[in-house]
Structure formats: structure tokens, C-alpha cells
Amino acid sequence: MRAALLLIGLVLAPAPARADGLLLTLSTPKVVIASNFQGGEVTLFGAAVDASGAVQSVEDYDLVVTTRGPAETLTVREKSRSHGLWLNRSGREFREVPYFLNVLSSRPLDEITDFQRRREGGLGLDAVAAGGLSNALTPLKGDDAKFSAALRRLQERRLLWREDASGVEVIGSSLFKGAITLPPNVPFGDFSIEARLMRAGVTVATGATTFRVAKDGFEARVAGLAETNRAAYGAATVALALLFGWLASVMFRRD
Amino acid sequence: MQIYLPIAEIPVDVLFVLGASLAVGFISGMFGIGGGFLMTPILIFIGVPTAVAVASEAPQIAASAFTGALAYWRRRAIDLKLGLVLLAGGVAGSGLGVWFFNAMRNAGQLDAVIAVAYVVLLGAIGGLMLVESIRSILRRGEPPKPKRPAGGRGLADRLPLKLRFRRSMIYVSAIPLVGLGAFVGFVGAVLGIGGGFLLVPALVYVFRVPTAVVVGTSLFQILVTMLASTMMHAVTNGSVDILLATLLMIGGAVGSQFGVRVGQKLPGEQLRLLLALLLLAVGARFLHQLAAAPDERFSVSITERGR
Numbered sequence: 001m002r003a004a005l006l007l008i009g010l011v012l013a014p015a016p017a018r019a020d021g022l023l024l025t026l027s028t029p030k031v032v033i034a035s036n037f038q039g040g041e042v043t044l045f046g047a048a049v050d051a052s053g054a055v056q057s058v059e060d061y062d063l064v065v066t067t068r069g070p071a072e073t074l075t076v077r078e079k080s081r082s083h084g085l086w087l088n089r090s091g092r093e094f095r096e097v098p099y100f101l102n103v104l105s106s107r108p109l110d111e112i113t114d115f116q117r118r119r120e121g122g123l124g125l126d127a128v129a130a131g132g133l134s135n136a137l138t139p140l141k142g143d144d145a146k147f148s149a150a151l152r153r154l155q156e157r158r159l160l161w162r163e164d165a166s167g168v169e170v171i172g173s174s175l176f177k178g179a180i181t182l183p184p185n186v187p188f189g190d191f192s193i194e195a196r197l198m199r200a201g202v203t204v205a206t207g208a209t210t211f212r213v214a215k216d217g218f219e220a221r222v223a224g225l226a227e228t229n230r231a232a233y234g235a236a237t238v239a240l241a242l243l244f245g246w247l248a249s250v251m252f253r254r255d
Numbered sequence: 256m257q258i259y260l261p262i263a264e265i266p267v268d269v270l271f272v273l274g275a276s277l278a279v280g281f282i283s284g285m286f287g288i289g290g291g292f293l294m295t296p297i298l299i300f301i302g303v304p305t306a307v308a309v310a311s312e313a314p315q316i317a318a319s320a321f322t323g324a325l326a327y328w329r330r331r332a333i334d335l336k337l338g339l340v341l342l343a344g345g346v347a348g349s350g351l352g353v354w355f356f357n358a359m360r361n362a363g364q365l366d367a368v369i370a371v372a373y374v375v376l377l378g379a380i381g382g383l384m385l386v387e388s389i390r391s392i393l394r395r396g397e398p399p400k401p402k403r404p405a406g407g408r409g410l411a412d413r414l415p416l417k418l419r420f421r422r423s424m425i426y427v428s429a430i431p432l433v434g435l436g437a438f439v440g441f442v443g444a445v446l447g448i449g450g451g452f453l454l455v456p457a458l459v460y461v462f463r464v465p466t467a468v469v470v471g472t473s474l475f476q477i478l479v480t481m482l483a484s485t486m487m488h489a490v491t492n493g494s495v496d497i498l499l500a501t502l503l504m505i506g507g508a509v510g511s512q513f514g515v516r517v518g519q520k521l522p523g524e525q526l527r528l529l530l531a532l533l534l535l536a537v538g539a540r541f542l543h544q545l546a547a548a549p550d551e552r553f554s555v556s557i558t559e560r561g562r
Contacts, residue, residue, distance in 0.1 A: 150553035234489030241314035245321025248508035
């Protein structure tokens with residue numbers, strides 16, 4: 001009887017407003033790499049909204065913001081000793097993994113959700129690394145785990161991968177922001193940002209946006225020419241070498 | 256002052272690159288070598304991808320070889336015919352070298368191949384020069400013995416296709432010369448070096464070309480091989496960084512002028528002793544890299560670039 005009453009009470013109670021969408025905006029849609037580029041930062045601002053578009057509190061939720069750079073096939077190789085020399089002997093290929101990866105969250109990821117969901121959603125550096133190696137949603141075994149850990153470690157050392165469990169900052173109760181740091185060696189291309197609003201380990205809303213990292217006019221033209229008009233670019237370099245050699249010979253002529 | 260390199264895709268310190276190329280230019284002017292075997296490892300060390308370092312060093316070597324070759328041309332100290340025969344092999348060799356370079360890079364063995372090649376080549380040439388220069392320093396004052404073996408006819412003398420090189424005053428088969436050119440071109444393309452330190456001793460000691468024409472002829476051969484190598488790296492890989500190459504050319508050209516002046520003041524055998532020690536030191540550094548346990552056993556590289 002009491003259970004039935006409780007059930008009726010639950011059904012009749014006014015549904016609490018629920019966040020089921022994310023609004024996102026970026027400090028800049030495009031980062032330009034000019035000749036003096038030494039790294040940069042893109043800031044994401046966001047808010048959770050309900051079905052009617054009203055802003056909702058995010059205080060009871062977890063937030064995970066994943067930024068992915070251009071996908072590449074990466075090879076991780078391990079050196080081992082053979083005949084007294086240290087040579088690359090074994091390796092693993094990681095398919096379609098982002099060369100740049102930044103994961104910001106409001107709490108440590110393993111507190112937000114379980115292993116299985118992290119692997120499914122590609123949440124966190126380890127999940128992405130493991131996902132590049134296999135689609136099996138089980139822990140990696142033996143050597144696979146070793147190479148996956150090496151990929152994460154090396155990419156983190158080069159500042160290309162980053163995981164920050166306090167990277168998402170809640171402003172007031174309904175706005176949040178996260179700063180995505182771009183290192184000097186950031187790859188260029190299209191970057192996608194995926195924000196997840198999670199509760200009890202389950203994603204309740206997602207939002208996505210993109211930005212672009214592009215070379216500045218001069219750098220872009222040089223790189224474009226080197227790629228598309230290879231013979232002309234090579235010939236220009238050859239001409240430049242001859243010009244320099246000749247200039248040096250004229251300027252420093254001693255005989 | 257940082258500058259972003261468009262092909263290497265990393266920012267580098269302009270003053271560091273200029274300073275290093277100035278120093279390498281000084282050494283190259285002093286010893287009459289290209290200096291690629293010093294500059295390429297420095298570039299790799301500061302984070303320039305190996306492919307870009309090797310490809311961007313080629314135009315710099317070409318520029319400094321051109322400066323030198325012009326000076327020797329004015330003094331009529333280039334054997335063009337000999338240079339062209341060496342080139343016939345050199346261009347084929349560097350084409351093969353670029354192919355080998357790409358194959359080894361795809362196999363993940365490029366860095367090891369480069370290190371082994373440096374150890375073997377620098378060790379062998381440096382060792383030979385060390386022995387030779389110490390001997391001549393000890394023997395100083397005694398009259399030099401005639402070097403040409405009387406009537407000695409080695410295998411090279413019995414090969415067909417004999418050609419007469421008037422300026423070099425030699426009469427030899429074209430086959431070993433083309434082979435030498437091909438070997439130097441191959442090694443140069445793989446290692447990003449001019450190969451002067453291989454070519455000059457080979458021409459002097461094996462083919463008995465007079466020292467007066469050997470350097471100019473070697474510079475001529477290096478010039479054309481490196482220009483061809485620049486073209487091939489640009490066309491097959493798109494890996495020549497013109498900005499980096501320009502920095503290297505500026506530093507190299509200025510540095511070598513000062514080096515030449517110092518080099519002319521030092522006696523030849525002391526100069527060769529110093530060069531031998533330098534070659535051995537660089538070789539030892541690569542040996543250490545191969546033999547010592549690395550701090551980090553793992554490495555990451557991009558397999559397919561989705562450009």
C-alpha cells in the first residue's frame with residue numbers, strides 16, 4: 001500500500017526541469033599559426049538548457065569536454081637490444097587516433113563513469129589510445145597495454161595529449177568554461193570539440209562545435225606550394241641555393 | 256626569437272639555428288668540407304623531423320659547394336670531365352638513396368640506419384686520417400717519399416672503358432669512377448651530407464688525382480648531386496623547408512668565410528688531425544646513441560599523413 005502511494009506520488013509530482021541540451025561557444029573559431037607562433041589557447045563557454053531552451057543548473061552533473069585534432073595512423077615502436085645495438089624491433093599501429101587530444105572534466109574520469117562507458121565513448125586518453133588499437137571493449141592485454149601506455153606517455157610529454165580533471169570550471173551554477181591549450185607543435189586542420197553532460201555515469205546531453213588551426217598567409221602559401229607544386233618549389237629552392245652561393249662568392253671574393 | 260617553420264611544422268629559435276650554421280660553416284670553411292654531417296644531426300636534435308632535416312640541408316650544401324666551386328673555377332682547378340663521369344654515377348646514386356631513405360623511414364629503421372652509417376663512415380675515414388696525419392706530423396722534415404707505386408697494375412687498371420683526364424693527369428677506367436660517384440650520391444641522399452669527406456680521400460689515395468684539382472672537382476660533383484637531391488626530396492616527399500634552408504645558407508656562407516681564413520694559417524697535417532678527431536667524435540656520439548640504453552625505449556611517428 002505504502003509502495004503504491006509512493007509510486008503515485010512520484011508520477012504525480014511535477015517533473016523537475018531537466019537539462020537535455022548544451023549550448024557551446026568558443027573564444028575563437030580559428031587559430032592562426034603565424035611565424036611567431038608559440039602556442040595558443042581556445043576557451044570554450046557552455047550552458048545546459050532544457051527542452052524549452054531555459055538555462056538549467058549544471059551543479060548536479062559532471063562535464064567532460066573532449067577536443068580532437070586531425071586523426072592519424074600512429075605507429076609506436078619499441079627499441080630493444082640486439083647484437084649490442086638498440087634498434088626498433090616491435091611496434092603497434094594505432095588507427096584513426098587524434099594527433100592532438102585534450103580531455104577536460106569537472107571530476108576525475110574514473111569517478112564520473114565506469115571503464116566500459118569510457119571505452120565506448122572514447123572518454124579520456126587511455127580510452128582513445130586503446131580504441132585506436134582495437135574495438136574490443138575489454139582491457140588491453142600484455143604488449144598491447146604497454147604500447148597504448150607508451151602512446152599516452154609520449155603524446156603527453158610532447159604536450160599534444162592532455163587530461164585535466166579540473167579543467168572544466170563551473171561559473172555560478174549554470175555556466176561552465178574550459179581552456180584548451182594548444183602547444184607550439186600543434187598540428188593544423190579541423191578540431192572538433194565534444195561536450196558531455198553526465199549524471200550517474202550516463203550521458204544526458206551532448207554538444208559539439210569545431211575550430212580550425214590554420215597556417216598564416218605566408219606559411220600557408222609556402223606549405224601549399226611545397227605540396228601541390230612540388231617541381232616548381234624544388235626548382236625555386238635550387239635557384240635560391242645557387243643565388244646564395246653566387247652572392248657569397250661575390251661578396252667574399254679574395255682573389 | 257622564435258620562427259615557425261612551414262614544412263617542419265615546428266617553431267625554432269632563429270638565433271640558435273643561425274648560430275649553429277655559423278659554427279658549422281666555420282668548421283666547413285676551415286677544413287674544406289660541407290659540414291652536412293654536423294648540421295643534420297643538430298637539426299634532428301632540436302626537433303626537426305629527420306626527413307625535413309636531411310632534405311633542407313641539401314640546398315645549403317649545394318650553396319656552399321657553389322661558392323667554393325666558383326673560386327676553383329676561376330683558378331681553373333676543376334676537372335670538368337672527371338666531375339661529369341662522377342656525376343653520371345652520382346645522380347643515379349642519389350635517386351637510389353632517396354628511395355632507400357623512404358623505404359627505411361616506412362620500416363621505422365631510418366634513425367638506426369643513419370646512426371650505423373655515421374659510425375661506420377666517420378669511424379673509418381676519421382681513423383684513416385688520424386693515422387695518416389699523425390704519421391706525417393712525426394715524419395715532418397724528412398723528404399716525402401714518392402707515393403706512386405712503380406708499375407703497379409691493380410684491378411682498376413685492368414678494367415675496360417679507359418678514359419684520359421688531362422687536367423687530373425690520370426688515365427683510368429670510367430667504371431670505378433661511376434661506382435664511386437654512385438656510392439657518394441647514395442650516401443649523401445640518405446644521410447643529408449655532401450660526401451666530400453668520402454670523395455676527396457678516395458680521389459687522392461685511390462685514383463691519385465692531384466690535390467690541386469681534387470677539391471674543386473669534388474665541390475663540382477657535390478654541387479650537382481645536392482641540387483639533384485634537393486629536387487628529388489622536394490618532388491617525392493615535399494620535405495624541403497625553404498625557410499630553414501635559407502637560415503642555414505645565411506649562417507653557412509658567413510661562417511665558412513672566417514673558417515677559410517683560419518684554415519689557411521694552419522699546416523695541412525694539423526688540419527687533417529683536427530678533422531680526423533672531429534669525425535671520430537661525431538662517429539662516437541652516434542655509436543653511443545646506438546649502444547647505450549635509451550631513456551625512452553618507445554617512439555611515436557605518424558604513419559599516414561592525412562594532408
